[in-house]
Amino acid sequence: MSTLVKSADRTLAILDLLTEHRDGLTLTEVQRRLEFPKSSTYVLLMTMTARGFLEQDPDTRRFRIGIRLWQAGQSYVAINDLEKVALPYMETLRDTLNETVQLATLDGTDNVYIAKVDPDHHLRLASRVGVRLPAYATGIGKALLSQLDEDDLRDRFADTEFVRYTPQTVTSLPELLAAVRQARTHGYAIDNCEYTPGVFCVAAPLNGLRATTRAAISVSIPEVRKTPELIRRTIDTLCSTAHQLSLRLGYRDGAAPTTRRD
Incomplete structure (x- = not known):
């Protein structure tokens, strides 16, 4: 496991988690379930959202799978x-x-x-x-x-x-x-x-x-x-x-x- 890139591995873990939670999860819920540091979890979530791989509901603050991930999936x-x-x-x-x-x-x-x-x-x-x-x-x-x-x-x-x-x-x-x-x-x-x-x-x-x-x-x-x-x-x-x-x-x-x- 020493060859893994930590940030990339955490990014994929977040995608795996949100794939199983279609209604989305808040920053705190993601951090607690994956046991990642809250600061780095926030940075990863916001980066993925900015790139379109996640989207955040402005009212509930929940993160969900975004349109770019769907587009990537369609290429398979x-x-x-x-x-x-x-x-x-x-x-x-x-x-x-x-x-x-x-x-x-x-x-x-x-x-x-x-x-x-x-x-x-x-x-x-x-x-x-x-x-x-x-x-x-x-x-x-x-x-x-x-x-x-x-x-x-x-x-x-x-x-x-x-x-x-x-x-x-x-x-x-x-x-x-x-x-x-x-x-x-x-x-x-x-x-x-x-x-x-x-x-x-x-x-x-x-x-x-x-x-x-x-x-x-x-x-x-x-x-x-x-x-x-x-x-x-x-x-x-x-x-x-x-x-x-x-x-x-x-x-x-x-x-x-x-x-x-x-």
């Missing part, structure tokens, strides 16, 4: 294009199964949701685009991790503290490696109430993207609607959709995916 064409290309496939998958379908990419050890389509059930998954979750605790995360080699996995999670969100959560690196190997073998990953109690998820990786971009799609099923027949249909339909979308993204292996449900 790979994710923007991926969402546009994937959405019709996601909608067809949703229409076929009538369950929540999500699209996510991998960022470090987290999966970040970039698109979602909801079913017409009253009981549905309460999630939103932009949320990041630990990849070890979700089905879509394990599908994303299945695209990495084991050396990369070990390096990424070497210092990770595995939090137990439910009794089913993966809580160690060996356990995660085993789950990822299983996902590679089967062609899909499963999250059996590992992050959200009462939610079963099946996820499949996408191919055809540039080497630095990892993506996957998932289907989430409430426990009350889960049946062996629905799980079987979900696995088959999801894997077929993931393969079709991968071909659309430029994947050149025309062989249809084979899946195992043992």
